[in-house]
Amino acid sequence: MTDLRADLTGKRALVTGGGAGxxxxxxxxxxDAGAEVVITGRRERPLKETAARSSRIAWRVMDVTDEAAVTESFVATAPIDIMVANAGVAETQPVAKTTLEFWRHVQATNVEGVMLCVREALKPMVERGWGRVIIVSSVAGLRGLRYGSAYCASKHAVLGLMKCAAEEVLKTGVTVNAICPGYVATGIVERNVENIVARTGMSEENALAALRDANPFGRMIEADEVAAAALWLCGPGSGAVTAQAIPVSGGQV
Known part of the structure; x- marks a missing residue:
């Protein structure tokens, strides 16, 4: 029987937004599975803190909205076998109050930044005959959320990007997939709670409960549970899985 545990020894990964959450x-x-990992982000401190937790993790400051910086980073860290496009912003406004400036701000990171990283990752992977591209989208990419038009649009957009990229690299040994988490116990949820309190006057406890209850199984999702899905997509037995949006959402669809 095939050993389905991921052994990524000899593989090199790049994870955007890798400093936290x-x-x-x-x-x-x-x-932990043996890969050499480079994490990127805009803030040096969380990158250093995460890298200090493993001898296999290096860090590099990179803003995914800066095309030249993205290209330079992929050249400097090559070869990349696994690319996880995780960097994003989770800011919301009602449609009636959404300015074009706000809309473009969200799309710049959540869509254009993902596109740049996918673009830079794919060609070298195809040339080497193996690669894993994973986009961290959201259940907001599968449905609509009140006050979340710019965010939901961005997360829907990267699922379209994922499906197109996957089609383009079929039969090359490269897969492209997305993970769609529900509400995860990270700093982003903490900021969401603050926004709900400010917008509605709801207590912090009730605001957190509302987000928790949006996950049908009645608790917050842990970041490690999302990581487990990403690890599976990189391991043996996942080669037939491509062009898929995989919810990690406690039953939320």
């Missing part, structure tokens, strides 16, 4: 959890999981 889901990105940090994925980076640590990949490193």
């Amino acid at each position: 889901i990105g940090a959890a994925i980076a640590l999981a990949l490193a």
